[in-house]
Amino acid sequence: MDQRVGLFVLLAVGLLCLTLAPVSRAEDLVEDSLGDDMDVEDELDLGMAGDEDEELEGDMQDEAPSAPKTPPVPKVTYKAPEPVGEHYIAESFDRGTLDGWVVSSAKKEGADEDIAKYDGKWSVEEMKDSKLPGDKGLVLKSRAKHHAISAQLLRPFPFDSKPLIIQYEVNFQSGIDCGGAYVKLLTQTPELDLDQFVDKTPYTIMFGPDKCGEDYKLHFIFRHKNPKTGEFEEKHAKKPDADLRTYFTDKKTHLYTLVVNPDNTFEVLVDQTVVNSGSLLTDMTPPVNPPSEIEDPDDQKPEDWDERPKIQDPAAAKPEDWDEDAPAQVPDEDAVKPDGWLDDELEYTGDPDAVKPEDWDEDMDGEWEAPQVPNPACETAPGCGAWKRPMIDNPNYKGKWKSPMIDNPNYQGVWKPRKIPNPAFFEDLQPFKMTPFSAVGLELWSMTSEIFFDNFFITDDRNTAERWATDGWGLKKAAEGAAEPGLATQMLNAAEERPWLWVVYVLTVALPLVLIIVFCCTGKRSSGSAQGQLSLTSLQEDLKEAVHPNRSAPSGLKKSPATPAAEYKKTDEAQPDVKEGEEEEEEEEEEKAEEAKKSSTG
Incomplete structure (x- = not known):
């Protein structure tokens, strides 16, 4: 029993560890994220630590030891990132201004006049719940409005022999109902005017998160130019296999990265x-490439x-005895009436106790x-009213006759237009x-405001990115991780989002505790006492043998084997007194020994 309980407890602890692994992973990532380039203040005066320790040693001798205090959570001090290496844009917004960015003043074609203008507000500010004082970003401030803002690169990106890497950060501070947070890489054209940036402004790549209803997307779209016609067509990447919901709902800052390589491969990354x-x-x-052949439209x-694979047999005839009018x-x-x-x-029948209402007007x-x-009267009878025979299936029913189906000798298959060169x-x-x-x-429309953007970066070198x-x-991320609540709070928060976790908590924590308490606090004392007496008797016999190793039992006598404690079974019946039994056996042995001694001397 104790082994089974132990195994169950170990299994429960293992299941609990698996459940808490994703929750505690965030705490582990905090330490990994704190690199050499991050300034961390422990808020502990290390210079005073030595003197304080000496004073505390004297006090500790006179006072009872106190419980150790939890060290303060490290504070991550913000330092604006500096671009190192080749890049085409590096924008952290830490200057606190929109210098270099152009807010569109255009109107969207085909939209209602009251919402056609791109008059959504932008602001450079810290996040509402910033863990890094001094870290600013670009914030979309208006809801249910069109927004458009853009900035020139240091130089155009040429798409030659180096990869394209674009990355930026997004935080849906207020969640997101319906709206996007994607970027557009605007095509280099003589007509490009950032002040007139609208939805129809030509772009080369569109990339980033987008959500409406329960449809969570992460776009990667590029406009491909047809080398024969010169027309552009949007090419959409396949949908990610990963679940994207968390990136829209957890109100954390996420890093979105797109890598397009010269070998025509691409990668989309979230949080690296x-x-x-x-x-x-x-x-x-x-x-990208159309088929070499198409169906002839003419x-x-x-x-x-x-195109009929089967037809009715024209040679078949209805049998003469086939009755199509027979009922089913x-x-x-x-049947016999009961x-x-x-x-x-x-x-x-009419209710004999019913009374016509006083306000009943027979004219009306x-x-x-x-x-x-x-x-x-029908409550005790098998039935009331006119008795009718029950209906049964008609054994002579055949229904309407149809000729059997046979293979169509003229079947030519499903017709398809012939193929011609495309x-x-x-x-x-x-x-x-x-x-x-x-x-x-x-260039965005959003029903939710307070979308935070930061650290736009475009380069052709992955290490630089x-x-x-x-x-x-x-x-x-390190600052957000350092501010994460404790493990218990994370467990409660996780259970609020996924109520089924309460079942896991009960199975892995509460149930093992109950089993341990029941196992430790229940049982029969009588059986335990008997086992103890058996063990003591066996120990006494072992000691006797150790003290007198050469003493052999009298001839003609055999030592009775002690009953193992493991063979003693608990029952609800009264158990014999083991000690009394042992004493009786010893007395019998002594009597037999005396008789043997007398017989030998006689």
Whole structure:
């Protein structure tokens, strides 16, 4: 029993550890995120520590030891990231201004006049619940309005032999109902005017989170130029397999990164973890390259084309004895009316206790009738009213006759238009070589305000991007992690979001405790006492053998084996006194020894 309880407790502890692993992971990441470039204040005066320890040693000798105090949570001091290496834009907004950014003053075509203007407000400020004083970002301040803001790059991105890496941070401070937080890389054209930035402004890539209802998206779209027609077509990456919901609902800052490589592969990362990847050639919809053949739009199906795989047998005839008019069910002629059936009684009758209401007007309401109630006479009878034979399936029923189906000898298959060479066919084996872009912008509509953007960075070197991420987002993540609540609070918060966790908590914590208490606090003393006596008797015998190792039992006598304690079974019946039994055995042995001695001397 104790082994089974122990195994159950170990299993419960293991399950609890698996449950709490994701919760405690955030605390572990805090230490990992604190790099050499982060300034951390422990708020402990290390210079005074030595003197204070000496004074405390004297006091500790006279006073009782006190419980150790939890050290204060380290405070992460903010330091604005500095770009190191080649880059095309590096914007942290820590200057506190929108210098270099242009707010659009255009109107959106086709929208109602009252919402057509891009008049949504932008602000540079800290997050509402900032863990890093001094860390500012770009905040979308208006709800139910069009927003558009953009900035020129230091130089256009050429899409030559180096990868494109774009990353930025988003925090949905107030959650998100319906709206986006994606960026657009605006195509380099002579007509590009940031003051007139609208939804139809040409872009090369659109990337970032978007949500409406319960549809959580992470866009990667690029506009591909048809080399034959010069027209642009949007190519959408496949949907990520990962669950994106947390990034929209946890009100934490997340780092979104897009990497597009010269070998036509791409990666989409959130918080430096890949959530989507693939090839521009095979994982975009619609495909970059059209099919080499298409169906002839002028081809038409011939009028005599037969697509029927089966037809009715024209040679079949209805049998002469086939009765199409026979009913599906007929009365059961073998049925007999039950004895006691009350033919003259109605199943329902007027309530004899009912009284016509005083305000009943027969001219207006008609003749009053008592409400119908079950007939009391029918309660004990098998039935009331006219008896009818029950209906049964008609054994002669066949239904309407139909000729059997046979294979169509003229079947020609499903008709399809013939294939012809695709006049618009082309083959672009280097879709990475996209149209250069020269600006980055946010063109958004959102039903939620207070969307926080920060640390926009575009480069062609992955190490440079990772360094910028560590100095910016890594610092922010460390601060948010340091401010995380304790493990118990995290467990409660997790259970609020996922109520099924309460079942796990009960199974892994409460139930093992109850089993331990029941096991430790219950049981029969009598059985325990008996086992103790058995063990003591066995110990005494072992001691005797140790003291007199050469003493042998009298001849003709055999030592009775002691009953093992493990063989003693608990029952509800009265158990024999083990000690008395041992004494009786010893007396019998002594008597036998005396008799043997007398017989030998006699």
